[in-house]
Amino acid sequence: MSREKRIWVPHCFYHIVCRGNRRDPLFRNASDFEAFFHILQQLHEKIPFELASYCLMTNHYHLQIRSQEIPFSKLMALINKRYANYYNTKYRLTGHVYEKRYFDQIIDDKEGMLEVSRYIHLNPVEAKMVRKPEFYPWSSYHLFKYPNSKIPIFVNVDILLNFYEGTEGQRREKYCTSITQALLRGVATP
Template identity: 30%
Template structure:
């Protein structure tokens, strides 16, 4: 495996995409999503971070996060979440031996400016529509979209059935 260097910038916002191994729908059951959130909260106690936006789909998730530590090391957060989820998932399913649930790497992107932030924020919230799980972002239960809609960040009807203009031609997961 290549040794890709990651850059850690204090107080930076980071867009993360994490995909399950072989795109298995590990996160399809409600209990698995609950387990991911529980693992995330446990990780936050050890490696403080703020989750600003998220979308969890059956075979991957997107986060927009800020690590609240001087080293800003989001790799520690991701390692802890992936490892903690796998251990607890194995226990819940009665599995033993080596179980791999995640692709070895994940995608990260440091947010550069306000336009980049808007793009990734919208990308996260429109992702369930993009993948055909729903026709309206607010109908997807595992997304922060409704939180931001209720606070007036999005207008009612945003992203219904059509790709928002700023996402046109995007080639992310």
């Protein structure tokens, strides 16, 4: 039985989720998270893509991503292959690092974009790893909360902030308030 072919719409964002094999950790320490970001940086230099939000959890990761030049199947193959090579080499392992093919869902409107980013940023809170999203260092939430954060070249916070009106500071505040309100309501799932 063959796999269903992935649909790629170049101008649309997708919610991508990839989990470690057997739900084992993908990231064991800070250097693993940093290696993943380094891989994204290297690939971005060759294959432009942009993230609206991201969160790297211990055993999986979420990307809100758009690739306008190459299909996701190729981009994700490169990301996951490079990270799997890094991981297996570092920990002297062989075999599969990822559980299965990544999950992908197209996001086709403003509400979907905001809902997915909220879900991504609240993931560590829902997993009871932190009390507030700004306390989790491996998500993009701090890039929205703290204007002086150094934004990686592959992240474009304006994609989400432009859904709000006002100055940059007001838009950041409105975005972060929407995350806080969702947390208080207990609404994190897309």
